[in-house]
Amino acid sequence: MARLTSGSAGPPRGGGDELEGTPYRALRRLGRGGMGEVIEAEHRALRKRVVVKLVRRALAGDPRFADRLRVEAQALAAVSSPHVVAVLDLGRTPAGRPYLVMERLEGGTLGEEVARRGALPVAEALDLVRQVLAGLAAAHRVGLVHRDVKLDNVFLCAPGSAAPGGGRVVKLLDFGVAKVLDGGVEAGAAGAAGAERPFPLAGPAYPTEAGLLVGTPRTASPEQARCQPVDARADVYAVGLLMYTLLVGHGPFAHLDDALEVLRAHVLEAPAAPSRRAAQPIPPALDRAVLRALAKRPEERFQSAEAFAEELGRIAAELGEAGGSARVGVAGVAGVAGTGGAERAALSAAAERASKGAMAGGGEAGAAWTPEIGAWFEAMPDGTGGAGARACAAPGEAERAAPVDARLFAALTAASTVVFSLIAALLLRGLGVW
Structure with a gap:
């Protein structure tokens, strides 16, 4: 995997340069x-x-591993x-070990992000x-099906390392078990079928034996669990699992x-x-979208990654409008990360409250998360203290901006007391108590 984290350092095995030559x-x-x-x-x-991904010495002479690479x-x-992570080179060392750069x-x-933070706020997950x-x-x-989309194969780049403006960009890793479809994406994955390839892709010279599970059991689609042929809709199922995990934490x-x-649950358990x-x-529309992606039968899911993304985009736009703004795109967080310090601070507070469910309870669920979602989408690079910062103003500030008239409050309280007393008297008289 093309990752670089602080805790993964170590010298190459044997102390020598395994890429010598x-x-x-x-x-x-x-x-x-x-x-x-x-x-x-x-x-x-x-x-x-x-x-560099380097095949083990013991496997270097097996043509199947070189072919898979x-x-x-x-x-x-x-x-x-x-x-998608970019490939730069392919070759062999003088010792005959295949490598991929x-x-x-x-x-x-x-996976590391969820382990550290738990469930992510709805807007961020979208x-x-x-x-x-x-x-x-x-x-x-x-004509490629990944077949192993999971948290550990999705890389979240550090802010600013993969996009100008400080945005966090996601990249798919590890196409090591990808399936090459004949003639493009198979019929049924409508959004991708018929698209032209830049050049024909050659499948493996040593195909996977029939009846073998390819992928990870925890994130396998029902058709993978049954060891049946797959198309792009298997990846749609895996992304449904991924979205579920980001929203729930598991x-x-x-x-x-x-x-x-x-595997049995993937096939049989709703x-x-x-x-x-x-x-x-969780917005009801997002509930429906995730469950549709997780349909047991491929024909009942979104028929392409584009269709799934389009639905999530519609949900994101509705959430943005509910919060006062519909300005959001696929890389919406990139705009957020490039804003001024005041807007970033407001967003961080909003996301933290949303992730802890601080807005839950009391009233309709939809009304509970609207201010937090609106704050996430509203904060765009309009300058420090812009609309995004105002959208995240603390509740106490709003209360101070609109003081309550004390005389009106006292009059309403007295009137409600009189009405309540009359109703109580009538009830007691009807019961013969008074």
């Missing part, structure tokens, strides 16, 4: 897995930092999206998931630990609506 110099190991290791490296001539590299090279990212995964869907839509257009089947029970599990209020 290539254009790259190994700096430190970022992680290891069953297939290989991930190394932070530097281009020897350009001095550019990159991330080739498929991943060509898949990533075919996708043009700011929300990717852009170096700073930040952390969504923005991040729409970015994920934008990356998947680009992949689907060239997935719909978090109560199950056994992998087989989890998930509870996010609003029934979340500590924060």
